[in-house]
Amino acid sequence: MKQILIAILTITSTFHCLAQSNNKAIDALKNETALSIQSGFDAYKKIAFNIWEYAELGYKENKSAALLRSTLKENGFTVEVGVAGIPTAFVATYGSGSPVIGILAEYDALPGLSQDNSPTKTPVANKNSAHACGHHLFGTGSVAAGIAISKLLEAGKIKGTIKVFGCPAEEGGSGKVYMVREGLFQNVDIVLHWHPSDHNSVMYTSVLANKSAKFRFYGNASHASVSPEQGRSALDAVEAMDYMVNMMREHIPQETRLHYVITNGGKAPNVVPEFAEVYYYVRHPDKTMAVSIFDRITKAAEGAAMGTETKMEYEIIGGTHDLLINKTLAENMQTNLEKVGGVTYTADEIAFAKIIQTSFLTNETPINAAATVQPLHIQKNQGSTDVGDVSYVVPTVGLEAATWVPGTSYHSWQAVACGGTDIGIKGMMIASKTMAFTAIDLFTNPELIKKAKLEFLQSKGSYQYKALLGDRKPALNYRD
CATH class of the missing domain: 3.40.630.10 (Zn peptidases)
Structure with missing residues (x-):
């Protein structure tokens, strides 16, 4: 029994020395x-x-x-x-x-x-x-x-x-x-x-997971004073969308972060803007919720286009997990x-x-x-x-x-x-x-x-990765 204990102690000591030696080598x-x-x-x-x-x-x-x-x-x-x-x-x-x-x-x-x-x-x-x-x-x-x-x-x-x-x-x-x-x-x-x-x-x-897009609205230009009835303002559509999204903040999870910037709102006050663009970010801790809230924002964009008699399209810019x-x-x-x-x-x-x-x-x-x-x-x-x-x-x-x-x-x-x-x-x-x-x-x-x-x-777990931005090609000009 004594010999067995000595053998165990010897092996343990050897492993301890090897570990110390290895640690010293890694530290070096x-x-x-x-x-x-x-x-x-x-x-x-x-x-x-x-x-x-x-x-x-x-x-x-x-x-x-x-x-x-x-x-x-x-x-x-x-x-x-x-x-x-x-x-x-x-x-x-x-x-x-x-x-x-x-x-x-x-x-x-x-x-x-x-x-x-x-x-x-x-x-x-x-x-x-x-x-x-x-x-x-x-x-x-x-x-x-x-x-x-x-x-x-x-x-x-x-x-x-x-x-x-x-x-x-x-x-x-x-x-x-x-x-x-x-x-x-x-x-x-x-x-x-x-x-x-x-x-x-x-x-x-x-x-936070993040999904972003640029929403673009197309209307009809006209003289804002002489013939306003001939115009359909793309900027009105952007503002209507932004208003609806801001109202929506009351009805989304509090962890959500929504922010936007109007990247194009027209060029002159006396010209009804025929084109306007707004750039949105949607963030949430859960990737599926971020996508769901983004889908609701697209509905606001569709409603804004319908209400202002303009046309709308959007381009997914980014999406991250x-x-x-x-x-x-x-x-x-x-x-x-x-x-x-x-x-x-x-x-x-x-x-x-x-x-x-x-x-x-x-x-x-x-x-x-x-x-x-x-x-x-x-x-x-x-x-x-x-x-x-x-x-x-x-x-x-x-x-x-x-x-x-x-x-x-x-x-x-x-x-x-x-x-x-x-x-x-x-x-x-x-x-x-x-x-x-x-x-x-x-x-x-x-x-x-x-x-x-x-x-x-x-x-x-069972989650199978899929890019939130879909199959779009790299947005090489997203800063333009």
Whole structure:
């Protein structure tokens, strides 16, 4: 009996030593990777600032996508360009065999919100777009993580394939949906992503499903004073539709978000508008409810056309799913984010932060919040992203990193300003290292992938993915 106990203790001790040895080896890989990414700080900063300066809108990101592609090619990646019928979409691949880990990269800007990199509101003359959501950092940070992993593959320290997906037009264009529909994620085991923010946390909350469309009305032009009876106003139809939709808000689930902008309302008050257009977003936590509410909005459009004796047509612009959360992956990424840590500001950056915080309508977040990592928790999220569609076909996990001064909101001039400084670059490096660390765990631990896939199948259940935007071709001119 004594000999059996000794044997058991010996085996247990051996396994414990092997585990410790393996953990030390993985930690060494992560430390090496962190140094590799940090050593590229200036180079990646230059890339990010170039894209910040380009500020190209969705599906028009020609220079931005080309810069990221060339960076990947220079580092040995094979790049497929123009995937899914989108000129600015790409897939960059390094390595071979399993596992296959994907990293998402975005790089589209938003219309308006022109701003330089100063802490006071200072629009840039003759510039009508800006990176108010930090996608210049998103794309660059993801590329940096992919390159860091490729170096480990090249050295034979890990085995498998890394893919960087160049994803255009996240802001309303649903670029990833077309890439999912094309089957580009079919053989990918796990997908990693991140997003700029004012804090550091792992995404552990779903997003709102979203369906959007442009409703176009056609009437008859006439002189609004001399012969108004000859006119049928397309603008009247838009306003009638908007009125009905706004009345409908009382009779839809409170979690719903409806918003619109009139993109064309005529050219002169004394001319009855023969054409008008309104652009709608419908959001809801449940994808089926979002579609149902969208269908009700189309009925309002039909009624408006009937009542104003105009003709109506609509074009689906985008449609995105909610986000499937994967606890297995989120817990692993949380460990890695805590290992990387938050952002430390210099004295000049603290001064910048104090000035920019004075422009916030409300400010309850201390500046040093950027240096901390939030615990894994469910938080309120009323946004939408086409990453949701990716999460329905492959296990997906992401994080937010403090690229903006704490308290900064998405889609603001303050976000543009922070993104054009080292404050943004520092946060980008946090995200890049965290994704790379998570990828290392996935490459070296097959059981982690197996567990994440099992959870993914349980979360998805019997649902069969189908793009909410149907079979339409990419809306390449949706910003026109």
